[in-house]
Amino acid sequence: MRTDQAVTVRGALTVVVNIVIGVGILTLPREVAAKAGPNSVLATLLGAVPVAVALAALNALAPWMRRQRLERGLEGLIGRGATRVLLGGYFVFYLAFAAVIARAFAEVVNANVLRNTPVEAILLPMLLAAVYLVHHRTVTIMRAIELTFPVLLVTLVVLALATMGRANVIYVRPQLGLGLGSVLGGMADSLFAYSGYGIYLFLLPELEDRPRRRLPWLAAGTVGLIYSMVVFSAVATFGTVEVQRITWPTIELVKVTQIPGRVLERLESAFLAVWVTAVFTTVGPGLFAAAKALQALLGLEEHRALAPMALPVLYVVALLPPNFAAVAQVLMVLGWASLVLEIAAPLVLWTVAALRGWRHRSAPAPRTRPAVPNLRGAAPVRPGPGGRGV
Template identity: 75%
Template sequence: MQNSQAVTVRGALTVIVNVMIGVGILTLPREVAARSGPDSVVATLLGALPVAVVLAALNGLSPWMHRRRLQHGLEMLVGRWPARILLVAYAIYFGVLASVIARAFAEVVNANVLRNTPVEAIMIPMLLAAVFLVHHRTVTVMRAIELTFPVLVVTLVLLALATMGRVNLIYVRPQWALGAGPLIQGAAASLFAYSGFAVYLFLLPELEARPRRAMPWLVAGLVGLIYSMVVFSAVGTFGVVEVQRITWPTIELVKVTQIPGRVFERLESAFLAVWVTAVFTTVGPALFAAAKALQALFELDEHRVLAPMALPLMYVVALLPANFAAVGQLMTVLGWVSLGLEVAVPLLLWAVAAIKGRRLQRAHRGPAAAAAAGAGPSPVRPSGGPFGRVAGAGSPAGSGAASGPERGV
């Protein structure tokens, strides 16, 4: 694999940020305020902490995944059949996530902009655009999302700043009177809006270099800052009680916001235009992760053929909820599932990798000490360290492992 065809660390950062900013930004103030009240901003920031921890744990898996097929890296950690079960679970989760987000997008656009347009007619173009994006190589998907990254982030930050003019600080002043329970519940509710960051697992095998340790905290900090600004503006403008009665507080917040000089008469139109890009860069990577999981499951050479094949199934899944209330319930279920697949599983994989890494280090330290005691100088260790020797010796033929994997983080 040439460097020009590999995924850069910066590109992986943009993909993770874009996939987390999506439909959840519309309902996040309502969900967090219902659980944490005036402590909503603090709860939103706390929700970003598990994201950083999980991304750091996935960084620790880099020596086992780098330049190696995904299924082989997972098999080295947990075995063949547990790895296959994980791949099936990830394929179903990300496929359903992409379908439900596309349906939620269609419902929001139908209710606010295209009132007389059928939901199916709004949803199909989004699904087709996501399939077209995924029907390319990984590096092409990354570069396409990388182009939208500055537009999305800068616009959302400016809109969040513009909506702060009507904030009443009394509504958002932390009171700490309810104890730690509601604060933790609000952080868990905000964590649902961060869903999708586990797509990083499917980028690890194609990263061109060792991931930087600061990257997880930068990603979580950036998304947490944007979300906390939105929650601050919505709760501070409508109040803790009123914001819980609004279906999409973020859209209503933009509607009541006026920019000095009346540069934009309908600011929600500009927001929805940017939000469409945010949804596209969430549905696309989610479908990409599902295709990558299926590629690893069936040990295919390419993932691109799987995206068009999944389109009819995604369309059926997206139409299963009867109305927007059912869509919200399904998204809540997916949020709880994400706690297992996006938080618990990566942490478990990191723990297994850490234990196996220590065992390998002890196994190599023993022969080296014996050689030093009985035969003079110790033999030269391979450049890849303990991870490199085991990866080279234990990789199945045709796994695509590099001859000298990098040392573990």
């Protein structure tokens, strides 16, 4: 693989961050506040720690995956049978992940902007755009996502700063007297919003040969900081009790926020326009991960032809939940599945790789026998000066 066609470390960072920030940012303040209360910000920050550990474990697998097919690297670690089971699990998870995120996006747009538009008419363009994105090479997908990342980052930071004037710090002041259980419960709920970072595994075979030790902490830290700012703004504005009664606290937060000078009267319209891009960079990479998992499972050379074939399946899976409440339940199930596939699986792979590397280093070097000369037909050795043969 040529160096100029490799996935850059910066590109991998933006892909990981963008796939995580999606629909979960709208409901995260409500879900975390229901468990952690005033400790919501602390719980959200702690939720980034397991993400960083899992990404660091995947980072350690780079020597096993570098410049070879994904399935061969995994088979070298855990064997052929376990590899096929793991790839099958990743395929089902990321296919359902992309479909349900697209359906949740359609429900939010239908409820807030296009109220007379059928959900199917909102869902299908998002799926078509995701399929079109995935029908390109990995480097092309990475560069497209890199273009949208600054817009999303600046918008979220401006939103958080604009709401600081309405914030009441008392609502978000940590109260450890409530017990560690509330913090851990909020941390577990925040982990569901971090789902998707396991895509890093599918970028490793094409990642450039550069130091990447800071990538896990930068990715987890960036998402954790953005999520914490949003949770702080929502909980500090509405309070720990009121925020639990709002379906999409982030959208309501945007509605009550005013930019100085009244540059925009309906800030939620601008926010939803940027949020569409965030969902697109979540559904697209999710479908990409599903296509790469299926490619490795079937032993194909390319993933590009699999994206159009997955469109009917995506559409059917996205429409299976009858309403938004069912969509939220499916998202919770996917969140629990992500704990297995995106935290437990990388840690197991890292443990196996570490044990194999330790055994390889501790194995004694093979003893070599001294070569025995063939004396048949050999010329006699003449003694040199001092009685030594020459």
